[in-house]
Structures are given as C-alpha cells and as structure tokens.
Amino acid sequence: MFGGAPPRMLRLARAARDLLAADGTCTVADEASARLARALVDAGMAHPVAVPDGDVPSACDVTVVVPVKDRADGLRRLLAALPGGLGGVIVVDDGSVDADGVGGVADAAGARVLRHERPLGPAAARNAGLAAATTALVAFLDSDVVPLPGWLEPLLALFADPAVGLAAPRIVALPPGPLSRIDGLLARYEAVRSSLDLGPDPALVVPRSRVAYVPSAAVLVRRTAVGPGFDDGMRVAEDVDLVLRMHEAGWRLRYEPAARVEHDHRTTPAAWWLRKAYYGTGAAPLAVAHPGSVPPMVLSPWSAAVGALVLVGTPWSAAAAVAVSAAAAQRLARKLPVRRPRATAARLIAMGAVGTVAQTADGVTRHYWPVSLAACLLSRRARRTVAAVAVAEGIVDWWRHRGRDASVRPGLLGHLVAHRLDDLAYGTGLWWGALRHRTTEPLRPVGTGS
Template sequence: MTDTSTRVPPRRPGGLPEGTRVMLDPRVRVHGSVVLGGSPWGVARLAPAALALVARARVDGPHGTLPQTLAERSAADLLVERGVLHPVVTPRSSRVEIVVPAYGRPDLLDACLASLTRSAPGGDVLVVDDASPTDEVAAVARAHGARLLRHPENRGPAAARNTGLAATTGDVVAFVDADVAVPRGWLDGLVPLFDDPRVGAVAPRVLPRSRSRTLLARHELARSALDMGARRELVRHGSPLGFLPSATLLVRRSALADAGRGRGGAGFDEEMRVGEDVDLVWRLLGAGWHVRYEPAVEVHHEMRVVPGQWARRRFEYGTSAAALDDRHPGRLAPARVSAWNLAAVACMLAGRPRTGAAVALAATAALAQRLRSADVDPVLAGYVVGKGLLADGAALGHALRREWWPVGLVVLAASARSGGDGLGGGAGDPAGGRGAGRVGRRTARTAAAAMLVPVALEWVRTRPDVDPARYAALRLVEDAAYGSGVLASAGRQRRLRVLVPEVRLPNLPRWGRQGPSSGGRRT
C-alpha cells in the first residue's frame, strides 16, 4: 500500500510521561541549528532547548537521553510528535486481553495459542471462530484454555476482530492473527508505549517463518509484505511508513471510539475483506492519534510459499485500493511528485539538459530564498532539491512496477533492445524520426533505471539468499500482481483516481522555533 498524501492531522492533547527517555531518529540530519527529517520529512530550525536535547540524543544513541528541563520536555513532546525523536521503552510486565480471529487452519492456531500461553501464562485470550468448516478450531481453543466465540456464518477477519472487541473490556486490546507466533514477554515492550496518552495503536515487527527453502521462501524471508523494517517509525501519511498490518496490532479502545465507526461495525470496517487494517490506521491518524511501530519486538508469521497463493494474495491486497479511495479520497495516488522535478526531468529527456538544469537551479533558488527569509542557511536548498529529485524518481519507478506495470513492461522491453529502435524512430527514419527515437530510447532507459535501481539497492542492503537477477524478477512479479489488483478494483468500481499521479506545486514548510511545523512535507 502506498500512501502519498501529507495532510496533517489535528494534534492531540497530552505528552510523554515524566522520566521518558528519547532517542534521535537515525535518519535525521542536523546542520547547525537546523534538523532535516521526521515523519513526514521536513526542515526545522530549533530553539536552544530543542537543539541541546537533540545534541545529547545524538551522543547517547539508542539508550536515549532524558529531557532535563521544562523547556526540554516541551521540545521532546513536539519532536516526538514530528517523528524526529522516538520514546525509548522501558519494558515492564504487561497483560492485556488478546483477540485471535480464526478460520480453519487449526495447526497454525495451535502454534499461535501455545506461544501466547508461554508468553503470558493465564492471560486472557479470546478466539473468535469465523464459521470454520469443522470443529477443530473450537477443540484447539478449548485445549489451550482460551475463551471461544463462534460466528454462525463467515463474515471476514474485520467482523471477527469486532466481535472480540465487543466481548472484551480492557483499555488496550491486542489483535493477533491465528497464523502468528509470539515470543515470551512480547507485550512488555509494546504496552508501555501507551503511557503516552497520544498513542492510539502500536505494532511489533512481523517477520516471516517457514521450514521451506525454495526460491520463493528465501525471497519472502527478505521481502515479506508484513515486515515493515528494522527502524522505529511514527506512522504518518506521507512518511516512510504510512500504515501497519493487523497481523499483530495493539489498539487503545478509546482511540477506536474516537476514530469513528467503520462501515458495517465499530472498529474495523466489516465491509472490507482486505485493507481493513489500513482503513483503521488511517482513521486513527485522521483523528489525530499517534500510531507507533516498534521493531524491537518481533513476532513471526507463517509465509505463503506456494507461488499461486503468494501471487493471489498480492493481487488481493491490491484490490483494496478502490475501497480505500472511497473511504479516504486522494490518499492512494500511485505517485506524488513535484512539478519542478517533472519539468526538469522532461527537459533532460527531451535532449535539453541545459534547460533542465536551469529548472532545477530555479527550484533551488526559490527554496534558498524561503530558507533565507526564515533565517536558515540557504546552502541546504541544494540538498533538499536533490533529495526531492531522487525521491520523485523512485516514486515514479515504483508506480511503473506496480499500478502502471503494463507500461513498465513496455519500458523494460524497449530499454533492453541492443543498439536498436527504442520507442520510436530508427536508422532509416527521417531526421525527425531519428530524433524522436533518441528521445524514446533515453526515456525508456531512464524509466527502466527508476524501476530497477531501487530494487538493486534493496538487494545490496538486505543481501537475501537469492541471486540479484531472480530477486529482481520476483520483485517485478510481486509488484505486478499487486498492481493488477489495483487495476481490477479501479475498473470494477470506476475509481480511476487511484491510477493518476498527483503533481504538487511548490509547497514549502512553514518554520517553527522548536521543531517542524504542521506545514512540513516530504520531499
């Protein structure tokens, strides 16, 4: 799922409990009194108290630093709000009510409940059997001492979770899918995050598990769709992490009530068989709640390693796009790019590199003027513009692999032609045709690079047990399967907006003395 909108939700009252240590997000860059980073990415000039806090946090690292004055505590609250700082959790013994939606697959449910029993003996676990075809789910639940509710007919995972929610009373409820196994003490590192009254939901890292060693299994170990990565994140629209899966998700009950009802029921939207977790997280964000991702806690999810099932599941994920666009208009543009950057790249592809460079320089000069007026070093303008060019190129390449994959396939085929025609014109064409051919070849090669370079960098970063060529091929198949689901849902529900990129006009952040303002944007 790609969320490219940067509309900022309302701020919620409250802040970090006194005594909470904070750590600096490792992607944040500090230049003098200016920080670059956060969720979504932005630029901010810091007040002295905030600057002192950030400086200590850089030195103290993951252990975190403690705000020492009232001004530093205020700065910490604001910088946590913007994703520049993250709270450091002190694990403590925790128990919450756990809801496990289940449909068939009793062997996986057995492993799930066994892990829950080991991690929290005597814990309150409720299994909601969503009309499984046999009585085995009920037998497994009883064997592990779990409470059991059963739907008379299959209503989907959203309805099963809502049934569990209505049958529990705790302030925090944990939803754990039946194909997930948890480690001992897994709640101890997640529940303390709710000490911040602004936090509405928290999720751990969901890692894949399988005994298979097939090519697809090895690929999934490095590229599971449920694995959100190794970095702590404040989930936000327009940020590196814009949603969380519900395979394992802890939610504050009052936040669910505040976020409103989904269609078909309170909590999760019962009309959605896929994408209901994205919808819930987005409603929480829209109501101003913080949603946090804590990868220090890891749970394990059974992988789908049968090729047909794997591709079908990616397709199903994609089919949620139209329903999500219906509920959250404009959130799912396949790419959101700057008009400046589009103009610069278009000029370069048309064989006018000087004009393209002039456009990029004009964008840099405009940003430098804004920075100067905000008393920020205008030298940062070049960095920001360059970062934006790379980010927009990656966004377009991502769309060419997914929602626009038929066009991407043509691009890859054209770019692979050796010394040939490209996308138009050849050696025997008139001069105009030859010029068009050169532009076509240049465009195809540039677009192919935008598609494949991020995949290559991903392989270098993760070093999966798959050779680069087959890794790239599986990534293209995976993205095309998801994109096919988007195309199918867009056609069926006439939601073509999910296929149209959003071109943003210059919209620079407003500046604050403590941290990024509500106008900060991803570049």
C-alpha cells in the same frame, strides 16, 4: 532540524537546543524538556527509547484476539507462543468447516471461543473479539503469525504515552522449521521484501510517509481509541482504513521493529501472486473513503518535471532535469532561514530528486505498468526506457533489501524476477479495483503544491 513524517524543517530556539545531549537524545526532566520531547516525537523527528517502568502497562492489561478460519494447526502454534499473564485470549472462529478442531485447540489453551456460523471476514471477526474484550489494550494476531519472545514489552512501553492509540511490531518471515533455512526463490524474496515487513527502523505511522500503514496481522491498540474497530464491510485493506481513521482522529500511531512477529508467508507461485494482486484491489475503496491518502505518487511541480524529463531518456532531457533541479534549489535557498542556505537547499533538492526518480520507476513498473506496456507496443524508445527502468530499479531494490534477513541471501536475478512479478500483480489488482469501483482516484498522483 530536517526530517519527520511527513518531512519538514524545524528551527529550534537556543533553549530547546540546549536540552538535547551530544548524542541527540532528550531526557524529560521538567516541563520544558517534556514540551520539546512531545514536539519532536509528534513530528516523527525523534522516537521514544525509554520510559519509567511505573508508566508502562503490563501484559494483564492486554487481551489477545485471534481471528481464524480452518487453520487449527496455525492457531495451536500461535497460542503456544503467547506469553503468560495476559488479561485474556479470545479466539473468533469465522465460520470454520472444522469448528470442533478449532474449538478444541482454543479450549486446550484456555482461550475463550466466539463463533460465526458463516464467514463474515477477518474484520468482522476482529470486531467481535474487540467487543468482548474488557482490558485497556487489545492485541490482534492472525493465526498465521508466531510472536517471538519479548515481542510485547516494546509495544507496551509505547502506551506509556496517552496519545498513542496503536503500536505495531515488525513482521518477519517464519522459517519452515527449527533447523530449516528459508529456501526457494519466492521464500527468499518474501523474507527480505514482504509487503508486511516495514523495515528495521522505528517510525511514526503517518499517511503518505515512509511508514504509511501497518498490517493487522499483528497490532496492539488502545481499546478506547479504535471505537467499534475495523470496517467489516471491507475484505481487504481494512487495516489501512483503520490507520487512516485513527490518524484523522488525532491518535499517535507507532511502528516498533524491536518487537518482532514471524509470519507464515505464502510462497507457492499462484497463491503468492494472487495475494499480491488482492492487496492491490484495496487501493480503490481506500482512495474513495480517504481521498488523497493513498496516492500512487506524491510530486511537487518541479519533481514532476524532473520525473518526466528522466523518462524521455535523452542527453538534452537529462540536462534539462539538472537545470530544473538547480532552479528549484535556488528558489528554496531564498526561503531557508539557515546559515548555509544554498548548500542546504542543494542537499534537500538532491534528496527529493532521488525520491522522484524512485517514484517514477515505481510508476513505470508497478502502478502504471499497463500504460508502460501500451507505450512499448508503439515505440522502440519506450521499450528501451521501460527495460532500462525495470532492470535498474530491480537492482537498486535488491541492493537496499538484500540484508534484511541475516539468514537469507537472495540472488540478484531471482530477486529481480520476483520483484517484477510482484509489481505486475499489485498493478493488476490496482487497475482491477479501480475498474470495479468505477473510479480513477487510486490512479491519480497528488501534488505538494511546492
């Protein structure tokens, strides 16, 4: 079996293979099937699809914590969407100017109100609610989200597994009104390409994998797993920091897109661009606190060579990239204990090469765009290469994401422009954060050693 998070190969014994049904499912019926299910789920090669009802926590085991600052209308909308039967709702007013307005909305909904006299940040507000909660599970919901009906049940089911410490829903765009459609270039782009939307497929949340983090805008945690909670010294990326700490502590973290929460995305140009740049500034403190966990690129020696050769952009460099890939496939084939090692190795190397090209394109247009700009000022070939990469990567990105929201049909040109601005904003924040923290750690690629 190939897959997982991070990707790996597992060789199943015949007894284990016999426990898998024809459709690839494994039903836990005894100790052997339980061990197999645990191994596959913990490796990210399988996802739980059903658990006995008696093992699943209920809504009364959940306290919802809402940090808010001067967003009474959003708070009212959120509280009205919460299901009944919850173990409690705590609203933490983080120094709102209109404290009476926020308090009045919370009181009308029967929520408990905690107040910070001055703003301490969303991490500190969530921690205050966490400390006041007494239920086994705590759901953090920001005041700009609206949980859709049925959002809680798929998350609760995951906590039937005692190893799960955190579960997160999919965050999608909030339409502007009951009968409105998402419109405007940035609104359409965010509906299919938001940094908060981690896609339609369930996943184990693991650093340096497809789903490496989950946003704290909507997340359900086991109270005993998070300790004191978020790092309240961080004003950005505190959610990624929590994920990394929980992963290091051995907890299983899951992303479940069957649970859906709508988010009121920023779509005015200045606010949107500054928010993207703000996200980028979080890479530096994360890289310092968790070295190697949030790299801009993850490359093996052969894939780094392929990426460099692709950027050269000449016929001989393309031929050399193919030769390097072929050599890597031959080397891998000698190590694979499978029936058709050469064909399997060729497929794996081809998949790796595609990933390498994608990472290289991201590096050119996103993480290292100041370097790309400097190269363009000095070289005509560099200008052609960067332009080709920017256009080609944008087209591929539009094609991959264009169907994420069935109500939105983003145009290619608009998506391409927004995507390039998105990358410029994040890269700007990334470099600014690195300069402000006086570190190159968030700019360093890491190697896999193979």
